Amino acid sequence: MKNYDTLLNDLIPRKFGKRGTIWTVFLILIIVVGLIAYIDQVNKGQVVTNMRDYALWGIYISNFVFFVATSFVGSVTVAVLRLTNNDWRTPIVRIAEIISLAAIVMAGITIMIDMARPDRLLHLFIYARLQSPITWDVIIVPTSIVLSFLLLYFPLLPDLAILKKYHQKSKPNFSKWYGKLALNWTGSKIQKSIQTKSIKIIALMIIPVGILLQTIDAWLFSTTYRVGWDSTNMGAYFISGAFVAGVGALVTLMYIIRKVRKLEDYITEFHFDKLGKYLALACLTYLYFNVNEYLIPIFTAPVQEDIHLNTLISGEYAPLFWFAQIVGLILPLIILIFKKGRKPLSMFIVGLMVVVGSWWKRYIIVTPTLLHPFLPIEGVPESWHHYFPSMHEWLITAATLAMALLIITVLVRYLPVIPIQRTFDEQELLKTKKTTES
Amino acid sequence: MKKNQLNFRFVILAIISVFLFFASFQHIYAQGAKKNNVRLKANYVKIMNNEVYFDLKAGSRIDKKNVDIANIELLISNEFYDEEIKLGSVTTNMNGECRFVIKDINTLKPDSTNTFNIVVSFKGNDKFKRASKSISFKDAQIKAELITKDSINYIRAKLLDTSKDSLISDTPLTVQVQRLFQPLYIGEEFYLTDENGIIIVPIEEGIPGVNGILTFEVVLNDNEYYGTVKAIVIAPIGTLIEDESTFDERKMWSPRNKTPLFLLIFPNLLILGMWGLIVYLIINLFKISKSKI
Numbered sequence: 001m002k003n004y005d006t007l008l009n010d011l012i013p014r015k016f017g018k019r020g021t022i023w024t025v026f027l028i029l030i031i032v033v034g035l036i037a038y039i040d041q042v043n044k045g046q047v048v049t050n051m052r053d054y055a056l057w058g059i060y061i062s063n064f065v066f067f068v069a070t071s072f073v074g075s076v077t078v079a080v081l082r083l084t085n086n087d088w089r090t091p092i093v094r095i096a097e098i099i100s101l102a103a104i105v106m107a108g109i110t111i112m113i114d115m116a117r118p119d120r121l122l123h124l125f126i127y128a129r130l131q132s133p134i135t136w137d138v139i140i141v142p143t144s145i146v147l148s149f150l151l152l153y154f155p156l157l158p159d160l161a162i163l164k165k166y167h168q169k170s171k172p173n174f175s176k177w178y179g180k181l182a183l184n185w186t187g188s189k190i191q192k193s194i195q196t197k198s199i200k201i202i203a204l205m206i207i208p209v210g211i212l213l214q215t216i217d218a219w220l221f222s223t224t225y226r227v228g229w230d231s232t233n234m235g236a237y238f239i240s241g242a243f244v245a246g247v248g249a250l251v252t253l254m255y256i257i258r259k260v261r262k263l264e265d266y267i268t269e270f271h272f273d274k275l276g277k278y279l280a281l282a283c284l285t286y287l288y289f290n291v292n293e294y295l296i297p298i299f300t301a302p303v304q305e306d307i308h309l310n311t312l313i314s315g316e317y318a319p320l321f322w323f324a325q326i327v328g329l330i331l332p333l334i335i336l337i338f339k340k341g342r343k344p345l346s347m348f349i350v351g352l353m354v355v356v357g358s359w360w361k362r363y364i365i366v367t368p369t370l371l372h373p374f375l376p377i378e379g380v381p382e383s384w385h386h387y388f389p390s391m392h393e394w395l396i397t398a399a400t401l402a403m404a405l406l407i408i409t410v411l412v413r414y415l416p417v418i419p420i421q422r423t424f425d426e427q428e429l430l431k432t433k434k435t436t437e438s
Numbered sequence: 439m440k441k442n443q444l445n446f447r448f449v450i451l452a453i454i455s456v457f458l459f460f461a462s463f464q465h466i467y468a469q470g471a472k473k474n475n476v477r478l479k480a481n482y483v484k485i486m487n488n489e490v491y492f493d494l495k496a497g498s499r500i501d502k503k504n505v506d507i508a509n510i511e512l513l514i515s516n517e518f519y520d521e522e523i524k525l526g527s528v529t530t531n532m533n534g535e536c537r538f539v540i541k542d543i544n545t546l547k548p549d550s551t552n553t554f555n556i557v558v559s560f561k562g563n564d565k566f567k568r569a570s571k572s573i574s575f576k577d578a579q580i581k582a583e584l585i586t587k588d589s590i591n592y593i594r595a596k597l598l599d600t601s602k603d604s605l606i607s608d609t610p611l612t613v614q615v616q617r618l619f620q621p622l623y624i625g626e627e628f629y630l631t632d633e634n635g636i637i638i639v640p641i642e643e644g645i646p647g648v649n650g651i652l653t654f655e656v657v658l659n660d661n662e663y664y665g666t667v668k669a670i671v672i673a674p675i676g677t678l679i680e681d682e683s684t685f686d687e688r689k690m691w692s693p694r695n696k697t698p699l700f701l702l703i704f705p706n707l708l709i710l711g712m713w714g715l716i717v718y719l720i721i722n723l724f725k726i727s728k729s730k731i
Contacts, residue, residue: 131701150716150719
């Protein structure tokens with residue numbers, strides 16, 4: 001049990017050390033290089049990518065799907081754990097909210113990068129057809145961005161007021177900004193009541209919106225009549241995949257923040273153990289859908305589907321396919337079954353495996369299907385029969401990933417990653433409980 | 439200072455010289471480049487009671503391959519004795535094809551033998567040599583109609599030379615029904631006109647048509663003297679087929695102005711509900727800001 005001052009001292013955002021600064025500069029460098037590549041892409045057109053008539057969706061779309069999936073962490077941890085009264089969630093919710101916001105913002109930006117004419121962005125709204133899953137996506141992504149922001153912002157208000165007070169003497173400029181963002185928070189009854197009510201509404205909303213987001217993302221594929229995508233399984237498959245990617249990203253980031261900020265007293269082994277079990281459940285569910293997605297077509301596949309499956313299982317894409325399945329799903333599941341596997345370091349490794357596996361898994365979902373159309377590929381150069389991202393695509397994609405990490409880094413730098421007020425309130429409540437019991 | 443100015447002048451002079459040298463070199467290169475021959479094809483087509491047009495095609499043989507020549511301008515003119523009356527120009531598409539339409543054949547001037555002489559020419563460019571193609575034709579007419587005898591439908595067509603107002607006999611005419619991709623031939627491959635320039639072709643029963651309507655074509659095909667002449671007869675004698683097109687219906691594949699109603703109602707309700715709550719949440723932020731105590 002820590003007193004308020006110690007707690008404040010532990011949880012208040014800190015200036016970066018040398019490593020933090022190097023990390024930030026490194027991310028900015030990747031972003032600048034990606035930005036140059038993007039400007040070149042806008043100038044010369046999508047011809048700088050390796051996307052052609054058949055592989056018309058490439059690394060940008062798989063990256064977009066990865067971001068969308070990762071953003072699901074806000075729904076599955078914050079909202080679900082909140083609605084199921086899992087009190088242990090307190091130290092991890094803000095990290096989840098930050099990942100969720102960064103991922104969904106970058107999903108929106110990535111889809112714009114994929115558009116050959118970003119100047120026509122407004123056309124998506126002006127000429128929207130409600131029959132098109134693209135339109136549903138255009139509606140749900142901004143909705144998710146706003147909701148993820150509100151999910152982060154409402155619970156932050158008391159902490160922002162604390163930060164305002166904390167920096168009043170030492171950093172008046174910081175204090176001024178925190179004060180503005182705190183919206184005159186005093187912790188009055190009315191304010192608390194409005195805040196509690198609003199958080200409840202967001203927690204209720206973010207689950208269906210998250211499910212809708214993942215499902216629409218899946219329908220972008222399954223409403224297109226193509227081998228590998230033409231499946232009624234797709235919505236649930238994507239939701240379970242997002243569950244894995246989101247929680248994987250959360251445990252990875254949790255470990256890093258815990259280590260860098262020395263928060264071992266707050267994010268304990270207990271939290272890793274709990275999230276480990278949670279991730280194991282997610283992996284198990286996803287594995288079930290994977291079996292459905294790949295095993296059943298092996299029995300029933302028509303010729304085209306058979307060619308597609310063979311390319312995945314033993315052909316051109318086999319290394320990536322098995323990497324995503326084994327390293328990204330089966331191995332983590334096996335590790336997580338054991339208690340030792342749910343210790344912080346092993347959880348970090350599992351988290352990394354899951355995140356990298358999830359990214360490649362999206363690549364496997366998008367690209368091979370496009371290269372196996374129902375009608376044979378004819379009358380195009382040989383190079384169009386295959387797809388591997390161009391240097392422009394790699395640089396721009398790396399920049400989007402770096403940008404997501406930069407958003408997370410900046411938010412971690414300036415916001416308390418563990419809710420200060422809530423942690424203090426919980427400790428007080430625990431103290432009162434103990435006093436009453438004795 | 440003076441030395442610097444001299445250096446500056448020298449640099450400018452050197453840059454201009456290099457530029458001029460390469461510019462002249464480019465010019466020499468362009469002059470020396472081998473130009474390819476252009477082959478022009480021209481077909482005259484007349485649709486009775488409608489327009490007259492020339493279907494043109496430009497091609498070339500490059501590296502032992504036939505290549506279509508896109509985006510070149512072809513000039514069309516009417517040769518009238520020693521005079522060339524310019525009719526207009528048209529540009530070829532990606533397949534090297536284009537069509538030049540004349541609203542009324544009477545705007546063309548024939549020679550003393552009532553023959554129209556048309557010249558299609560290409561003035562040449564950096565890659566291709568100049569080329570021209572002449573076509574000559576006389577004006578012919580097909581008068582076609584649908585007749586019924588003993589409950590059997592026939593297409594009766596008469597072929598005439600307009601200039602002489604005389605009948606054209608022993609000339610093949612084709613009778614066909616318009617279809618989406620290829621015409622459906624009626625009876626024989628062709629019918630020769632009799633001494634009165636007439637053909638009579640029986641129409642078999644049971645030819646399906648949208649709303650029972652059949653569009654017959656009587657065609658004089660690529661004739662040496664008269665080119666292609668086509669007469670159209672529209673007749674409601676087909677077997678009725680229902681138009682199953684969903685073009686005017688509200689379907690998932692329709693344009694945005696024909697969105698199915700359920701898709702207009704439910705998603706919009708969902709969007710309004712979600713954004714209504716988001717607006718409410720934003721208002722709550724203002725409320726928090728205003729209620730300090």
